[in-house]
Amino acid sequence: MKHMTRDALLAYINAESNQETEVENHLLECETCTDLYLSIVEEVEMNSGVSADFTDDTLQQLEIRLPAPPxxxxxxxxxxxxxxxxxxxxxxxxxxxxxxxxxxxxxxxxxxxxxxxxxxxxxxxxxxxxxxxxxx
Incomplete structure (x- = not known):
């Protein structure tokens, strides 16, 4: 069985792959590729943390949407x-x-x-x- 490459799995995670069903079927059958897939997902999640201005931006949006009661x-x-x-x-x-x-x-x-x-x-x-x- 041929294993998936890291680049192919990364493209699948970023929704840049046009072979979604093939990747999904392979992940269901191959434990090695599934482990690699999960490790890539963890890396992507850790690297895509919340920005430093997230709280301020969110509060500012809430103030715009929810004005103070009269x-x-x-x-x-x-x-x-x-x-x-x-x-x-x-x-x-x-x-x-x-x-x-x-x-x-x-x-x-x-x-x-x-x-x-x-x-x-x-x-x-x-x-x-x-x-x-x-x-x-």
């Missing part, structure tokens, strides 16, 4: 958080949350857990809301 949208998120915090403080001060969890009532009953009590109260509130919507 500042306006970030302000809206911050305003939503401020409104939510303000409403929470207002509802706490006015006592809206006072009736939702009255631990002293639970302790006086000496039955059931706080979780059961919260679930019962939540269910009652939901039933009231459903009743209000039915009458409208």
């Amino acid at each position: 500042q306006k949208k970030q302000n809206h998120v911050f305003i939503h958080y401020l409104v939510a915090a303000g409403l929470t403080i207002l509802l706490t001060i006015t006592g809206v949350f006072q009736g939702a969890l009255d631990v002293s009532d639970i302790q006086q009953k000496k039955g059931g857990s706080i979780t059961d009590h919260l679930m019962t109260k939540t269910d009652n509130v939901l039933q009231e809301i459903k009743g209000v919507h039915r009458h409208e």
